[in-house]
Amino acid sequence: MSAIALVGNPNTGKTSLFNTLTASYEYVGNWAGVTVEKKIGSLKNGAGKLIDLPGIYSLHPLSRDEGVAAQYLIEESPEALINIVDASQLERNLLLTLQLLEYGKPTVLGLNMIDVATARGIHVNSEVLQDRLGIPVLPLVARTGKGCKEILSLLGQSADIPPVRFKLHYGEIAEAAITSIELELQPMKDLPNHRWIALQLMEQNPVVLDFLKSRMDIRKLVKLGDACQSELQRKNLALTLPQWLRSVRMDYIRSLCLEVLDRADQKPHNLTERLDALLTHRFWGLPLFIFIMYALFKTTFDWVGGPLSDLVDGLISGPISEGANSLLGFLGASxxxxxxxxDGIIAGVGGVIVFVPQIFILFLIISFLEDSGYMARVCLLMDSTMERMGLNGKAFIPFIIGFGCNVPAIMAARSIEQPKDRMLTTLLMPLMSCSARLPVYALFAAVFFPERQAFAVLSMYVLGIVFALILCKIFSWLLFKNESSVFMIELPPYRMPQIKTLSRSTWEKGKGFLRKAGTIILAGSVIIWLVSYAGPGGFDVAMDDSYLAKFGGLIAPLLAPLGFGTWQAGSTLVPGFLAKEVVVSTMNIIYHAPDTTGLENQISQVFTPLSAISFMIFILLYIPCLATVGVIKKETNSWKWTFFSMGYCLVLAYTVSFLVFQSGKLFGWS
Known part of the structure; x- marks a missing residue:
C-alpha cells in the first residue's frame, strides 16, 4: 500500500487535515534509532497510508522531532507529499515548500486557512502559485473540512499527480558544486534525488551527513562544499554556503509572493492584538492565567464535574451494585x-470510574485553551520565570500536557531544541499532577475541604509546578552548569475551536483513563482484593489478618512520621506504582466502601486534615508510575537517569510530607 507523507510548519492545521483525511487514528510507532513519534492513518478512500510528520520550519533540524522529517525523506520513499501551508503566512511557509520540491517526489500544496487570510484582507492567487511552482495547489479550510474532498480525490489517483519539475538556480558557483557532488553520488542508486542530497549536504544538515557517513566516505563531498565556500568568499560574498542557499530561496519566495499575494486590503490582527494586550500583559497576564486555572478547577469539581460524578456514583452504588447482588444470588454464586x-471488581473499578466526568471536563477545558491559541501565550508569560530557573517557556507546553498524562508529556519534550532543556523537562515531568492522581485529590478534598475543594486540588497542581521550578534551578546548577537555553515559539492568532476538534481531542486525552479502568485498574483491583481476602490463616479472613495487612504493616512504621502510618495507607502506595488510580480502588476494597460516600466516611475517621494534606503531597511527589518510568528510560536511553528520577521523587515526597506534617503538629494543627 502506498505511503503519502504530510509535511508542514507548526500551526498550519496539519493535524486537522490528518484527522479529516484518515478514517481514524490507527497506531503510533517510532522511527528506527530515533525516539520520535510518528502517526499513521489509512486514507478514507483506501488509497494508502498517510504519514503525519512533526511540524517543522525547515528540513535543517533544530530539535529531535524536526530531524524526523529529514530522516524519513532520506530513508523512506513516499509515493507523494502533501505540503500544507498557512495562506495567511505564505511567505514564511514557502521556505519548507521549496526544500520539499527539491526532493523531487509528486507534491500537492494544501493552501490552508484561506478563510483566515481572506478575513485579514489577504488574497492568494492559487492559480498563479500553481503555475509558478508546477504542482497542484488546492485552497482549503482543514478545520471545517472545506477542500479536503478534493485532496482526497487527488490522492486516490496519486499516479496522476504530475512529477515535480521545479528547479531553483543557485548561481554558477553553487551550481558547479552541486553538479560535482551529484557525480560523486551517482553510484549510490538507492538514494533519493541526488540534487536534493547535494543541497542538504551543502547546508550541513546533520541528519543527511550522518546517513551518508554510514554509507560512504564523505570527505571528498565535504571538500567540494568547502571549495564552494572558499569561492564565495573570494567573490567577496560575506555569507556562508548555507546562508547563501537560504538567501537565494528567500529572494525567490519574495518575488513569488509579489505575484501571488494581494495585500491591498490587509488588516491587522485586531482581535488578537486586543486580547494579547490583556492576556500577555507584563503585570496582569500571570494573575489572569491563575484566575483561568482556578475557574477551570471550579468548573471541574464544583459547578459541573461534582454533580455529574455524584450521578455516576449513585448509578454504581445503586442499580449496578444492587443488580449484581441480585443476579449473583439468582445464579447461586459462591x-x-x-x-x-x-467487593473487588465493582467496588475497586467503580471507585475510580466515578471521577471520569471530572477528568473529561478537565481535558475538555484544557483542549479548548490549547486550540484557541491561549496556551502559546502562557508559555510566553512563563518564559521569564522559567528562564531564571534554568529552562525556557517552551518547556511549559509539556508541563501542561502532563496534567493529562506524564507519558505523552515526556514525549512532547522532543520538540524542545536544546538537549539540556529536553533532559530537564523529562526528569521533572513526574512532578506534574496527571489525571491518575486526580481521583486521590478529589476524594480527600471532598472529605476535608468541601467548601474549598477546587482550591485544594488546584494547590496540588501549583505545588507540583513550584517544586519542578525549584528543582530545575538546582539541577541546572549542579548537572547542566555550562549549557544555555534558547526560547523560540510561534504565537498563532486566536481562534474559536471547532466542536468536532474539541470532542476528538478530549476523547484522545481521556480514553487512556478508561482503558486503564478496563485493564490495569481491573487487574489491580482483583489482585488487591485477593490478598485482602486471604491470609496466613487461609481464605475469607478478617482484613486485619490478611496478606495485604501484613504487607502494609511492614511499610507503616516508615510512614508514621508523615501522619499516615497505618497498614491501610501503606498498602495503597505500592500498587500505586503500577497506576496512581489504583490508590483509590485499593482504598475502596480495604474499607469495604459500597460507594464514595461510604469511603469518605471511613477516610474521615482515619485521617485528619493535616495528615490528608501530607498524604496528597506524597501522592503528588512520590515515584512515578510504571509507564512513566518506562518512557523516561526510552527517552533518556539511560538507566542512570531513570533511577535518578525515581530516587529524587521518593526522597522529595518523604521530605516534604515529613516537614508539612511535623511543622503542622508543632503549630498545633490537626
Missing part, C-alpha cells in the same frame, strides 16, 4: 465469587 465481583 460467597467467593460474590465477594470478588461486588
Amino acid at each position: 460467597n467467593f465469587t460474590h465477594a470478588l465481583i461486588v
Whole structure:
C-alpha cells in the first residue's frame, strides 16, 4: 500500500487535515534509532497510508522531532507529499515548500486557512502559485473540512499527480558544486534525488551527513562544499554556503509572493492584538492565567464535574451494585465469587470510574485553551520565570500536557531544541499532577475541604509546578552548569475551536483513563482484593489478618512520621506504582466502601486534615508510575537517569510530607 507523507510548519492545521483525511487514528510507532513519534492513518478512500510528520520550519533540524522529517525523506520513499501551508503566512511557509520540491517526489500544496487570510484582507492567487511552482495547489479550510474532498480525490489517483519539475538556480558557483557532488553520488542508486542530497549536504544538515557517513566516505563531498565556500568568499560574498542557499530561496519566495499575494486590503490582527494586550500583559497576564486555572478547577469539581460524578456514583452504588447482588444470588454464586465481583471488581473499578466526568471536563477545558491559541501565550508569560530557573517557556507546553498524562508529556519534550532543556523537562515531568492522581485529590478534598475543594486540588497542581521550578534551578546548577537555553515559539492568532476538534481531542486525552479502568485498574483491583481476602490463616479472613495487612504493616512504621502510618495507607502506595488510580480502588476494597460516600466516611475517621494534606503531597511527589518510568528510560536511553528520577521523587515526597506534617503538629494543627 502506498505511503503519502504530510509535511508542514507548526500551526498550519496539519493535524486537522490528518484527522479529516484518515478514517481514524490507527497506531503510533517510532522511527528506527530515533525516539520520535510518528502517526499513521489509512486514507478514507483506501488509497494508502498517510504519514503525519512533526511540524517543522525547515528540513535543517533544530530539535529531535524536526530531524524526523529529514530522516524519513532520506530513508523512506513516499509515493507523494502533501505540503500544507498557512495562506495567511505564505511567505514564511514557502521556505519548507521549496526544500520539499527539491526532493523531487509528486507534491500537492494544501493552501490552508484561506478563510483566515481572506478575513485579514489577504488574497492568494492559487492559480498563479500553481503555475509558478508546477504542482497542484488546492485552497482549503482543514478545520471545517472545506477542500479536503478534493485532496482526497487527488490522492486516490496519486499516479496522476504530475512529477515535480521545479528547479531553483543557485548561481554558477553553487551550481558547479552541486553538479560535482551529484557525480560523486551517482553510484549510490538507492538514494533519493541526488540534487536534493547535494543541497542538504551543502547546508550541513546533520541528519543527511550522518546517513551518508554510514554509507560512504564523505570527505571528498565535504571538500567540494568547502571549495564552494572558499569561492564565495573570494567573490567577496560575506555569507556562508548555507546562508547563501537560504538567501537565494528567500529572494525567490519574495518575488513569488509579489505575484501571488494581494495585500491591498490587509488588516491587522485586531482581535488578537486586543486580547494579547490583556492576556500577555507584563503585570496582569500571570494573575489572569491563575484566575483561568482556578475557574477551570471550579468548573471541574464544583459547578459541573461534582454533580455529574455524584450521578455516576449513585448509578454504581445503586442499580449496578444492587443488580449484581441480585443476579449473583439468582445464579447461586459462591460467597467467593460474590465477594470478588461486588467487593473487588465493582467496588475497586467503580471507585475510580466515578471521577471520569471530572477528568473529561478537565481535558475538555484544557483542549479548548490549547486550540484557541491561549496556551502559546502562557508559555510566553512563563518564559521569564522559567528562564531564571534554568529552562525556557517552551518547556511549559509539556508541563501542561502532563496534567493529562506524564507519558505523552515526556514525549512532547522532543520538540524542545536544546538537549539540556529536553533532559530537564523529562526528569521533572513526574512532578506534574496527571489525571491518575486526580481521583486521590478529589476524594480527600471532598472529605476535608468541601467548601474549598477546587482550591485544594488546584494547590496540588501549583505545588507540583513550584517544586519542578525549584528543582530545575538546582539541577541546572549542579548537572547542566555550562549549557544555555534558547526560547523560540510561534504565537498563532486566536481562534474559536471547532466542536468536532474539541470532542476528538478530549476523547484522545481521556480514553487512556478508561482503558486503564478496563485493564490495569481491573487487574489491580482483583489482585488487591485477593490478598485482602486471604491470609496466613487461609481464605475469607478478617482484613486485619490478611496478606495485604501484613504487607502494609511492614511499610507503616516508615510512614508514621508523615501522619499516615497505618497498614491501610501503606498498602495503597505500592500498587500505586503500577497506576496512581489504583490508590483509590485499593482504598475502596480495604474499607469495604459500597460507594464514595461510604469511603469518605471511613477516610474521615482515619485521617485528619493535616495528615490528608501530607498524604496528597506524597501522592503528588512520590515515584512515578510504571509507564512513566518506562518512557523516561526510552527517552533518556539511560538507566542512570531513570533511577535518578525515581530516587529524587521518593526522597522529595518523604521530605516534604515529613516537614508539612511535623511543622503542622508543632503549630498545633490537626
